[in-house]
Amino acid sequence: MILKSQVEWALHCCAILAGLPQNKYLSTKALAEFHGVPKEYLSKALQSLSQAGIVHTTLGPSGGYRLGKPPADLSFLDIVEAVEGNARTFTCSNIRANNPCRPQGFCDSGPCAVARIMWEADEAWRSKLRSVSLAQLIEMLGQEIPADLWKSTAQWVQQRAG
Amino acid sequence: MILKSQVEWALHCCAILAGLPQNKYLSTKALAEFHGVPKEYLSKALQSLSQAGIVHTTLGPSGGYRLGKPPADLSFLDIVEAVEGNARTFTCSNIRANNPCRPQGFCDSGPCAVARIMWEADEAWRSKLRSVSLAQLIEMLGQEIPADLWKSTAQWVQQRAG
């Protein structure tokens, strides 16, 4: 059970897009070059973000992506679920129903205990992701990245933005 | 990111094995028939549990599996990790290193903020699974399963145990 690499890409792309000047767009090509990943495949992740309303896109030259909401309103969970889907990590196939001792027509009341516990763990994971916003990530990155690198990166983004 | 069906099987099998008389064994065949799953494939999950020391096995006739530890000492996490592996759900490929603005020879101090947050969420998931023991599951099942079904199931297990 391992998340796709697209999740990592999407998170880093959102972090970059958060530093973009208002009403400017950054192309897939620029984002792909910045992160050193294949442009065409990264485009799939960005499409997922677009469909989820996390980023906004414009066609034509000087087109590309920008965030669709302020970074404070975007949680890690929003981005992860946009790429990975929002299905629970544990699927209950209700194998207790195959118990040969069951009387015919026996009907269960609610999901089985195993599934409930696994779903609680899943919810703990989601809850943590929900509690961290993109704005908080930017703040953390600002603290741990050297000031000159932070500045030159911002310049690079501004130069490529259209 | 969805857990294998083997995880569900392993959890239910451990719950059944917990109801086994001391020093008795239950065969893969019996467990497979009880849960209505393919015997050969279920055997893979049980092998994983065996390698992790969660269950103990004996060869020959009247052989099979029994728990290797008391149910109170077995957590959900033990069982899930035995089948699914203990690798983190998020893998950081350190794509920040591809930032074209980086000076040559730049060296990061510690994992990047994105990975740290994802790993915290992963730990929240594991922590929840670690907090629930197999004994607690048995107790929950005892409360929600009708008494007569609980009894006849115990009898079925005892009859098939060797």
Place this chain on the structure above:
DNA sequence: GAGAGACTACTCGGATACAGTCTGTCCGAGTAAATCCGG
């Protein structure tokens, strides 16, 4: 110089291909209990 049309750069979506994992099956090797057979 102004407006219409062509051009360009980009996103979007579908089609395709490849690799790895998940699911499932099959079979031989090894082991321990039960059974059989000779003394």
Place this chain on the structure above:
DNA sequence: CCGGATTTACTCGGACAGACTGTATCCGAGTAGTCTCTC
């Protein structure tokens, strides 16, 4: 009746195949700016 040899029932491990997913690439359709050409 007893002890050794055979049989039996099971686990274990590897090999194998098919389906599905993740990764990656390519190309055509559509769109919005930009450029060019004509009047």
